[in-house]
Amino acid sequence: MSAPGSEMKEMQNSAPQTTLENESRVGVIGGGPAGSLFTYFLLTMAERIGISLEVDIFEPRDFSQPGPLGCNMCGGIVSESMVQLLSTEGINLPPAVVQRGIDSYVLHMDVGSVRIDTPRREKRIAAVYRGGGPRGITKRKYESFDDFLLKITAAKGATVVRDRVEGIERLNGRPLIRTKGGLSREYDLVVGAVGVNSSTVKIFESLGVGYRKPKTAKTFISEFFLGQEIIRAYLGTSMHVFLLNLPRLEFAALIPKGDYVTVVLLGRGIDTKLVESFLNAPEVKKCFPPGWKMPKEYCRCYPAINVLGAHKPYADGMVFIGDSGVSRLYKDGIGGSYRTAKVAAKTAIFHGISADDFQKYYLPACRALSHDNAIGKVVFMVTRVIQSMRFARRGVLRMTNWEQQGTGVRRRMSTVLWDTFTGSAPYRDVFLRTLHPAFLGRLLYETVVGIFPFHRRLWFKEDKVALGGLGKVYRPGEIIVRQGDVGDSMFVIQSGKVEVVSIHEGKEIRLAELGEGDFFGEMALFEKDVRSATVRPLGEVRVLTVDRKMFLRKIHDDPSLAFMIMQRMSKRLRELNAEITRLTSERIDAAE
Numbered sequence: 001m002s003a004p005g006s007e008m009k010e011m012q013n014s015a016p017q018t019t020l021e022n023e024s025r026v027g028v029i030g031g032g033p034a035g036s037l038f039t040y041f042l043l044t045m046a047e048r049i050g051i052s053l054e055v056d057i058f059e060p061r062d063f064s065q066p067g068p069l070g071c072n073m074c075g076g077i078v079s080e081s082m083v084q085l086l087s088t089e090g091i092n093l094p095p096a097v098v099q100r101g102i103d104s105y106v107l108h109m110d111v112g113s114v115r116i117d118t119p120r121r122e123k124r125i126a127a128v129y130r131g132g133g134p135r136g137i138t139k140r141k142y143e144s145f146d147d148f149l150l151k152i153t154a155a156k157g158a159t160v161v162r163d164r165v166e167g168i169e170r171l172n173g174r175p176l177i178r179t180k181g182g183l184s185r186e187y188d189l190v191v192g193a194v195g196v197n198s199s200t201v202k203i204f205e206s207l208g209v210g211y212r213k214p215k216t217a218k219t220f221i222s223e224f225f226l227g228q229e230i231i232r233a234y235l236g237t238s239m240h241v242f243l244l245n246l247p248r249l250e251f252a253a254l255i256p257k258g259d260y261v262t263v264v265l266l267g268r269g270i271d272t273k274l275v276e277s278f279l280n281a282p283e284v285k286k287c288f289p290p291g292w293k294m295p296k297e298y299c300r301c302y303p304a305i306n307v308l309g310a311h312k313p314y315a316d317g318m319v320f321i322g323d324s325g326v327s328r329l330y331k332d333g334i335g336g337s338y339r340t341a342k343v344a345a346k347t348a349i350f351h352g353i354s355a356d357d358f359q360k361y362y363l364p365a366c367r368a369l370s371h372d373n374a375i376g377k378v379v380f381m382v383t384r385v386i387q388s389m390r391f392a393r394r395g396v397l398r399m400t401n402w403e404q405q406g407t408g409v410r411r412r413m414s415t416v417l418w419d420t421f422t423g424s425a426p427y428r429d430v431f432l433r434t435l436h437p438a439f440l441g442r443l444l445y446e447t448v449v450g451i452f453p454f455h456r457r458l459w460f461k462e463d464k465v466a467l468g469g470l471g472k473v474y475r476p477g478e479i480i481v482r483q484g485d486v487g488d489s490m491f492v493i494q495s496g497k498v499e500v501v502s503i504h505e506g507k508e509i510r511l512a513e514l515g516e517g518d519f520f521g522e523m524a525l526f527e528k529d530v531r532s533a534t535v536r537p538l539g540e541v542r543v544l545t546v547d548r549k550m551f552l553r554k555i556h557d558d559p560s561l562a563f564m565i566m567q568r569m570s571k572r573l574r575e576l577n578a579e580i581t582r583l584t585s586e587r588i589d590a591a592e
């Protein structure tokens with residue numbers, strides 16, 4: 001990562017471009033998830049169509065620094081769908097970045113607690129730090145998520161400029177960026193990715209291009225040191241969410257990470273009093289060791305969260321993405337950044353960079369997010385009603401508990417809660433599922449008949465395996481994929497190696513050895529047929545599953561998701577052709 005030198009001051013004085021060409025310049029303001037992912041996709045797509053772009057990404061923060069200096073203030077949950085999507089894009093989060101793989105959510109209410117496991121019972125949610133860890137951290141064991149993303153954009157060829165943008169203006173119609181350090185440079189395209197916690201959004205408003213910043217709400221985040229043993233014993237591998245009848249509190253969560261637990265509160269007028277009454281609630285106290293008291297000094301912040309997207313998040317040669325544009329309501333903000341970043345990059349590469357292009361190809365994605373957020377508001381309104389009625393809370397608990405204990409039971413409430421908390425599905429899907437007669441019937445039954453005692457499912461599950469790292473660990477002797485079985489998922493290797501073997505007429509033929517970042521079983525995503533080979537671990541291997549249903553749903557929105565898989569399949573086909581040619585020529589030689 002470097003800062004450009006004197007050439008930064010050079011002016012081009014040429015007419016504005018409406019498309020990106022070879023050597024076009026792109027200035028990305030903000031190196032959070034939106035800025036980094038935009039740059040990553042832009043450079044990847046440019047490479048695919050054979051053009052070379054100059055991309056500067058302005059980010060004054062050093063994400064390796066602990067405390068507020070290096071942090072982008074967030075709960076740090078990378079959702080289940082996001083982890084799978086990043087993996088299919090070739091971005092695998094290393095164990096050093098994943099401070100805890102999460103495999104379940106525990107819902108706590110005054111009427112009881114229930115654990116909801118990931119559909120595949122594997123660690124597919126990542127708990128990460130956006131910066132170098134909480135203020136006062138003594139031993140750095142982990143890497144920052146934002147730092148990791150910024151590094152992969154630099155590896156793609158972007159220049160990271162460690163400077164703060166303080167002004168944007170237009171010169172001959174082209175956007176020009178001025179920084180605190182005195183640099184000024186013209187660009188063909190300027191991308192606003194400054195989030196909602198920076199005064200820079202006001203600069204965008206003052207440009208007179210129609211952009212109006214998003215509406216926000218105040219939230220609370222704190223980090224408490226507990227030590228790994230206590231975390232392991234009291235919080236396990238679950239994220240803990242609370243539906244408590246506390247005035248002003250809308251949503252609260254405890255997220256275990258390394259040696260710390262992150263507390264996230266959303267609500268109205270959040271202040272120290274609300275924080276204290278939350279931490280003193282009996283449902284919360286049971287997640288901490290007996291006698292634990294809130295320390296006097298701890299890392300905390302009150303960041304803003306995007307609750308209503310920006311107006312007109314584009315102009316000629318400008319686009320606003322991530323939180324500065326439109327985000328997802330109360331969940332999966334990183335997923336929202338990914339989505340807006342990718343659509344904006346696709347528009348810029350394949351269509352153009354004029355306001356008309358962004359209106360035609362980028363705005364629909366923003367609108368889709370905004371419409372879904374409107375449904376999300378209804379979902380949260382219903383949640384608030386449930387939160388305020390004890391019998392309704394008990395009905396929800398009993399129904400989830402019944403589903404989680406039963407085998408072969410359709411998990412209607414569990415998936416509704418799961419998708420609401422994790423952001424794995426749009427709010428629209430969640431809402432429609434709650435209208436299903438079977439859902440309403442069972443909820444009514446559990447609410448009315450709920451006067452009888454029931455067997456509570458143990459909500460706590462201790463983590464006996466390694467902390468960081470996503471996916472599932474397989475050891476020698478186990479089979480990951482068996483030839484002849486019907487498959488409904490693809491696998492991405494996170495660490496270790498596997499061998500692929502085909503069994504033909506009783507004989508085993510070794511087809512390939514695959515390592516970190518490789519995927520296998522991809523045919524199951526496209527066809528409903530049996531597995532064509534067996535895959536087994538060579539030593540200990542960690543493998544992430546990508547579900548067909550999630551993948552196909554996303555591919556409808558973004559067909560380019562299949563590109564990497566098609567590229568890999570095409571490479572395998574070439575290798576296969578070469579092998580057939582080699583074998584055929586060997587036979588011909590032998591015959592002669």
Ligand SMILES: Cc1cc2nc3c(=O)[nH]c(=O)nc-3n(C[C@H](O)[C@H](O)[C@H](O)COP(=O)(O)OP(=O)(O)OC[C@H]3O[C@@H](n4cnc5c(N)ncnc54)[C@H](O)[C@@H]3O)c2cc1C
Nearest residue numbers: 030032033034074075076077165194195198322323333334
């Ligand atoms: C309490 C809370 C909890 C949350 N929990 C989660 C969660 O668990 N999971 C999840 O997915 N999302 C969560 N979110 C949402 C998530 O944090 C955001 O959606 C996400 O960070 C948006 O990314 P971004 O890149 O748009 O903005 P940001 O992450 O805010 O990044 C903006 C970047 O721009 C830089 N910048 C600002 N001004 C300038 C300037 N003038 N010049 C150069 N650079 C500049 C900043 O330094 C920063 O690095 C949470 C949010 C809050 C408030």
